[in-house]
Amino acid sequence: MTVDTTSNQRLRVTIVGAGLCGLATGAAMREYADVTILESAAELGEIGAAVHLAPNAYRVIKNLGGDLLKYGSVPCKAYRCWSPEAKILIDAHFDPLKDEGCEWTLNHRADVQKELWRLATTEKGLGKPCEIRLNARVVDLDTSTGLVTLASGQTVEGDIIIGSDGIKSVVRAKTISASYNSAPSGHSAYRTLVPSHKIESNERLKALGLLEGRITVVDGGERRIICYPCRDGSLLNFVCCLPDSELNEISEEKWTAKGDVDSLVKSYETFDPVWQELLSQAEDIGLWQLRDQEPLDRWVNGRCILVGDGAHAMLPHQGQGASQAFEDAEALGYVLRSLTTSSSSSSASSPPSFEEVNAALQRVFSIRYKRATYIQQLSRAGGLGEMRRKGLSLANGEEAPPLNPMKQQEYTWGYWGAERWEAERKDWLA
Numbered sequence: 401m402t403v404d405t406t407s408n409q410r411l412r413v414t415i416v417g418a419g420l421c422g423l424a425t426g427a428a429m430r431e432y433a434d435v436t437i438l439e440s441a442a443e444l445g446e447i448g449a450a451v452h453l454a455p456n457a458y459r460v461i462k463n464l465g466g467d468l469l470k471y472g473s474v475p476c477k478a479y480r481c482w483s484p485e486a487k488i489l490i491d492a493h494f495d496p497l498k499d500e501g502c503e504w505t506l507n508h509r510a511d512v513q514k515e516l517w518r519l520a521t522t523e524k525g526l527g528k529p530c531e532i533r534l535n536a537r538v539v540d541l542d543t544s545t546g547l548v549t550l551a552s553g554q555t556v557e558g559d560i561i562i563g564s565d566g567i568k569s570v571v572r573a574k575t576i577s578a579s580y581n582s583a584p585s586g587h588s589a590y591r592t593l594v595p596s597h598k599i600e601s602n603e604r605l606k607a608l609g610l611l612e613g614r615i616t617v618v619d620g621g622e623r624r625i626i627c628y629p630c631r632d633g634s635l636l637n638f639v640c641c642l643p644d645s646e647l648n649e650i651s652e653e654k655w656t657a658k659g660d661v662d663s664l665v666k667s668y669e670t671f672d673p674v675w676q677e678l679l680s681q682a683e684d685i686g687l688w689q690l691r692d693q694e695p696l697d698r699w700v701n702g703r704c705i706l707v708g709d710g711a712h713a714m715l716p717h718q719g720q721g722a723s724q725a726f727e728d729a730e731a732l733g734y735v736l737r738s739l740t741t742s743s744s745s746s747s748a749s750s751p752p753s754f755e756e757v758n759a760a761l762q763r764v765f766s767i768r769y770k771r772a773t774y775i776q777q778l779s780r781a782g783g784l785g786e787m788r789r790k791g792l793s794l795a796n797g798e799e800a801p802p803l804n805p806m807k808q809q810e811y812t813w814g815y816w817g818a819e820r821w822e823a824e825r826k827d828w829l830a
């Protein structure tokens with residue numbers, strides 16, 4: 401559908417947070433909305449780590465006109481699982497482009513951010529470029545008027561407020577739940593990027609095939625090593641998940657906290673020496689406490705909706721946190737377009753009423769809630785320790801059916817956008 405983009409029909413949308421979710425949401429709405437993105441940071445920086453995007457997520461970026469392959473993102477076509485004793489347990493191959501119509505990509509996070517920034521702000525895109533304001537920390541908002549207040553005392557007015565301000569969301573605290581409902585999961589994750597020449601110059605490490613287009617997992621039960629290449633294979637990304645009790649240092653709830661390489665290697669000292677040799681290639685490593693968040697019972701309050709980690713932060717064991725945020729962005733782009741084309745109570749040139757905005761946001765919630773919450777809970781179940789044993793009940797009391805692990809990938813990858821999902825309504829794994 402083509403939208404008439406004359407200025408008197410355009411929505412005014414305020415997005416709080418310019419993380420991966422906020423940028424994708426802006427890019428998805430700029431065709432028909434005047435988008436202002438408010439970001440507390442003075443500049444946009446991404447932590448040095450990678451993110452893999454399954455076809456359900458990369459499809460969203462491609463449909464927005466994005467291309468991560470031009471940055472050297474690696475198409476992933478295989479999964480290999482090793483035992484701690486260095487025996488191959490699973491060697492699976494995929495052809496996502498053929499089977500799902502879209503690649504599964506292994507990306508540097510900074511490249512994803514750069515591409516989304518481009519899509520949100522380029523003069524060449526549809527509609528109007530989003531305005532991104534840095535140093536703009538939101539401290540308050542009014543869900544009935546759409547007014548947002550910054551720490552500087554300035555205000556920004558809009559028809560809709562989208563809270564994409566991450567796991568510690570101020571928007572959530574001001575609108576849905578004052579209590580911060582994420583808690584330590586009992587596990588932490590080391591993350592680092594290792595230059596590939598360090599792997600290639602070591603015959604034993606080179607023979608592991610880590611730099612090919614595959615995800616490699618060393619599965620030691622509670623302790624796991626996950627690695628994959630990015631940037632044309634010039635970097636190898638590592639995520640090492642382990643119980644806090646196995647750490648030889650303290651982890652913090654901070655994305656920027658550093659870890660120690662010797663402590664990391666010591667935590668895996670019962671693994672085959674080849675894995676210790678691999679881990680000892682790390683130089684600059686981050687150490688994050690993995691947080692678990694209970695499902696919220698709603699994401700919408702008046703003119704405001706929560707999305708991304710603010711709505712459904714999840715453990716990383718399905719690699720779906722950013723991916724679900726992209727699905728949220730696409731759903732907002734799809735549903736809110738209707739506010740510019742079918743204003744029932746008002747003339748086409750008036751802004752949509754409170755009721756119209758609220759109904760549209762509730763529709764986004766109804767499309768997204770069960771799927772995002774289910775994947776949030778699959779991430780627990782695929783996880784470690786106590787998290788595995790947590791149930792699959794939603795915050796509204798509804799119970800999801802038991803998991804069928806063989807169907808999980810089909811369920812997660814097989815998402816073709818909000819329009820089709822709304823029509824087919826397959827909220828659960830069959």
Ligand SMILES: Cc1cc2nc3c(=O)[nH]c(=O)nc-3n(C[C@H](O)[C@H](O)[C@H](O)COP(=O)(O)OP(=O)(O)OC[C@H]3O[C@@H](n4cnc5c(N)ncnc54)[C@H](O)[C@@H]3O)c2cc1C
Pocket residue numbers: 416417418419420421422438439440441450451452453457536537538539564565566567569570589591639688707708709710714716719720721722723724725
């Ligand atoms: C170890 C690990 C591995 C992961 N691997 C994957 C993976 O492979 N694939 C995947 O899909 N996902 C992965 N994820 C999850 C993914 O990183 C997150 O889900 C995603 O980055 C969340 O994006 P977001 O934009 O919602 O939040 P954030 O990235 O947290 O962005 C929030 C933004 O809001 C800004 N902000 C905060 N408060 C305010 C305020 N008051 N005013 C204005 N701005 C504000 C912040 O500065 C920030 O820029 C992983 C996560 C972890 C922990």
